[in-house]
Amino acid sequence: MNFLYFILTGAGLLLASPFIFLRALISSSFRDQIKKRTAGARSLPKLNNTLWIHASSVGEVRLAKTLIEGLFKEGESRPIALSTFTPTGYALAKEEKLPNVFMLPLDFPIWLNLVFDRIQPSQLVLIEAEIWPCLLRQCKTRGIPVIQVNGRVSEKSVQRYGKFPAFFLWMVESIDSFSMRSQTDADRILQLGVAKEKVLVSGNIKFDVNYIPTEGSSRQELKTAGMVLVFGSTRPGEEGPIMEALVALQKELPNLIGVIAPRHMQRCREVEDLIREFKVDYTLLSQVYDLSGWKGSILLVDSLGKLNSFYKCATVVYVGGGFNPRFGGHNILEPAGLGKPVLFGKYMNNFEEEAKLLLQSGGGIQMQSEEELHPLLKRLLNDSEERLKLGQSAEKTVKGNSGALRRNIELIRSKQLA
Known part of the structure; x- marks a missing residue:
């Protein structure tokens, strides 16, 4: 079996080498x-x-x-x-x-x-x-x-x-x-x-992760008296419904801030183009020197490793990847560990145990379709008591399974x- 695997792998590399060479020339x-x-x-x-x-x-x-x-x-x-x-x-x-x-x-x-x-x-x-x-x-x-x-x-x-x-x-x-x-x-x-x-x-070791972000410069922290919606680890097909919900909510709540963090940084240009279609102002995180003084309404996170600091200041969090079985969801424990209400989609096959525990404890809300995003967010933004209850249950679930x-x-x- 060893010899067969090495032969097949070697042959595959030889066949792929022209395509690898061409891509290397271009990129x-x-x-x-x-x-x-x-x-x-x-x-x-x-x-x-x-x-x-x-x-x-x-x-x-x-x-x-x-x-x-x-x-x-x-x-x-x-x-x-x-x-x-x-x-x-x-x-x-x-x-x-x-x-x-x-x-x-x-x-x-x-x-x-x-x-x-x-x-x-x-x-x-x-x-x-x-x-x-x-x-x-x-x-x-x-x-x-x-x-x-x-x-x-x-x-x-x-x-x-x-x-x-x-x-x-x-x-x-x-x-x-x-x-x-x-x-x-x-x-x-x-x-x-x-x-x-x-x-x-x-x-699951993820229950043992310290989700409190490392203290850094105050310039890196979002300071606002308003509410913050964080859409983390978003995937293709999700940013459209997110923008529809966000734009509608910001008309009702003018001080509402939306933070969108694509799962893969190379998709930021694509997400930028989509945001422009809604004819709204937005800011790239990489262009903000002092985040503590930023006064915008939509922030696109185009820098790696920053998402957890935005979870810390979030009012409600949506974690992407759950509306396509190919993606299977992303880490819902990060915002849960910070005591935040967490929304996610129905396909959580990569995080099924985590989703099950959060649902059982009342620390998370699972949606069946993107159409639920706007009404759910609107309900939570207008109900501080429900938000508090969800966040406390989420944090307790994470700590209880360490x-x-x-x-x-x-x-x-x-x-x-x-």
Whole structure:
């Protein structure tokens, strides 16, 4: 199976190389990404006995930050290296000044061997759902223990991997422990054939994240006596209904501020064009030097890693990605942990346990369609008592489900090489 995978991967890279070359000629950002990916860990100092943590994108990097801080607090003495897959994840990890950050190279021995030689890992920790066959086979060959923490498996993944069970079991053979975030995720990984003794439920580390934003300059804080609606991690197709609701609400509540933060920064130009269609004034966050003195009504967040500070000052929060099953929702625990009323869509397959808990506690409201956005927001903006009740329930839910961080740190310690 190893040989077949390497042959197919190599053939795929050869076939794709003309398209990669053409895109690199056209796009400077893609060239930069290719450069970082092929460089791998070469920019890092030579390390030894390293705890290697891999986090795919922004959400996983935030979780990795919590894990790394917890490990150091508990006395972790090994050097830690953090790899990411997406450019946005890499940018956030660098901005947060996390240790020894690099982009994961392509899943092929030529590039991965250089990483192993550079950082000399003694353990690999995978965040949530990242499975790279060659990376895992290299760990098995080198005798490096592997743990998946905060593991999640969607129903879609069960259906996809279920068609090729032998291939899936070959891929994950090198993983020693699957620390799953919920019983539902554990049942799904067992359904795919993973041995029961490898699977445990440790809870969701996202409940342990400190959602209070780091204190920064007062220039970075939104100061207003009015109410603030924050639309976080928005996806294609959502900004239209958001703008319709926001414009209508601002006619009724002139001091209302709307903050829109697309999930991916490269979509900001597209969202700008849409906002212009409504013939309203707006401001890009990157153009505001002193946010504390800003007097606008619509702010488009075009800078990475700023969303949580806007959640802090929000009156009501809408978290995007829940109206398309392809996206599966985004992190509703961030605003919930800050005691904010949270609205989200019906497709929360990537955050189904979190959504279930918030709904059960009365800390969140799930919408069936975008048409519900305006009437729901209007109701909440006009009912401070309901907002307070929702926010308190949300915060209580987050605090009441903490503890996974400690359990996963204990697991990492128990599985490291002697």
